Amino acid sequence: MIQLDHVTYTYPQAKHPALSDISLEITESSLVAIVGPSGAGKSSLCALLAGFIPHHFHGILQGRALVHGQDIANTPLAELVTHVGYVFQNPFTQLSGAKLTTREEIAFGLENLGVPRLEMAERVDRVIELFSLRDIANRSPYEISGGEMQRVALASIFVMKPRVLVLDEPTAQLDPLGARQVFEAIRTLTNTQSVTVIIVEDKTEWIATFADRVITLHEGRVVLDGSPDAVLTSPLLAEIGIRVSHYTQAARAASRHRLWPSELALPTTLDKAIDGFKRARKKYENLG
Ligand SMILES: Nc1ncnc2c1ncn2[C@@H]1O[C@H](COP(=O)(O)OP(=O)(O)O)[C@@H](O)[C@H]1O
Numbered sequence: 512m513i514q515l516d517h518v519t520y521t522y523p524q525a526k527h528p529a530l531s532d533i534s535l536e537i538t539e540s541s542l543v544a545i546v547g548p549s550g551a552g553k554s555s556l557c558a559l560l561a562g563f564i565p566h567h568f569h570g571i572l573q574g575r576a577l578v579h580g581q582d583i584a585n586t587p588l589a590e591l592v593t594h595v596g597y598v599f600q601n602p603f604t605q606l607s608g609a610k611l612t613t614r615e616e617i618a619f620g621l622e623n624l625g626v627p628r629l630e631m632a633e634r635v636d637r638v639i640e641l642f643s644l645r646d647i648a649n650r651s652p653y654e655i656s657g658g659e660m661q662r663v664a665l666a667s668i669f670v671m672k673p674r675v676l677v678l679d680e681p682t683a684q685l686d687p688l689g690a691r692q693v694f695e696a697i698r699t700l701t702n703t704q705s706v707t708v709i710i711v712e713d714k715t716e717w718i719a720t721f722a723d724r725v726i727t728l729h730e731g732r733v734v735l736d737g738s739p740d741a742v743l744t745s746p747l748l749a750e751i752g753i754r755v756s757h758y759t760q761a762a763r764a765a766s767r768h769r770l771w772p773s774e775l776a777l778p779t780t781l782d783k784a785i786d787g788f789k790r791a792r793k794k795y796e797n798l799g
């Protein structure tokens with residue numbers, strides 16, 4: 512689906528590459544989270560997958576980057592956008608400004624492609640259901656909440672049927688409720704549609720619950736790549752300045768006092784933390 516072979520990219524005039532010798536493969540229908548400190552290269556990786564690098568940002572691209580077997584560097588952006596949908600951090604940026612209702616906003620891209628009316632209506636209805644937007648379908652896209660607006664942005668990209676979705680911090684500007692709505696929409700998408708999602712996200716508990724895989728970038732390089740449990744409990748995260756969840760921190764501190772079951776991995780979610788502490792208590796009670 513996505514294959515990067517020794518990809519190194521340097522922005523014009525930059526002293527250091529933003530992406531350094533990145534090799535990875537992403538299979539179809541997976542939900543991959545990208546984490547890393549500020550400046551690690553997360554947005555640059557997204558820009559590459561969407562083709563903005565090297566089609567908008569010139570610079571120097573070395574190595575090979577393929578989407579669906581097509582070389583990103585040699586495929587026109589107009590064709591790449593049919594494979595890869597890109598959703599901006601701020602949903603406001605994504606709105607066309609030309610439409611009066613969210614339904615029309617979602618249909619906008621299909622209109623531009625000249626999709627027949629009936630098919631258009633069917634596809635728009637489907638994504639409105641998928642993203643739970645029925646209640647706001649006839650409202651102005653500018654008079655809805657941030658979480659709703661981001662779901663409209665997602666819907667207006669997803670209606671174009673890309674097989675890969677790239678989301679660069681889609682919940683960074685949302686309140687907790689809005690963020691949860693967006694996460695739920697993404698989860699529905701990956702559970703029910705065969706779409707690959709690559710999401711830059713720093714809410715580790717959410718990543719732990721939903722992602723299939725976590726890739727950690729640091730100074731343009733992949734430093735960790737694996738299951739959420741393995742990556743999110745790695746001591747390396749704190750070293751490179753990534754926030755580790757309170758559950759992991761609490762269990763790590765407890766394990767220093769032998770208050771965490773030695774056979775259990777450190778937890779990444781509240782449920783796993785509770786489970787581990789219950790088990791530890793049982794052991795303790797049996798000893799006493
Ligand atoms: N348009 C640009 N021109 C030049 N350098 C850039 C540009 N965008 C990002 N960079 C640099 O590339 C590196 C990676 O940035 P970025 O991909 O935005 O990281 P992140 O999204 O992880 O914060 C940083 O050193 C940043 O300063």
Ligand SMILES: [Mg+2]
Binds near residue numbers: 553554555
């Ligand atoms: Mg970024």
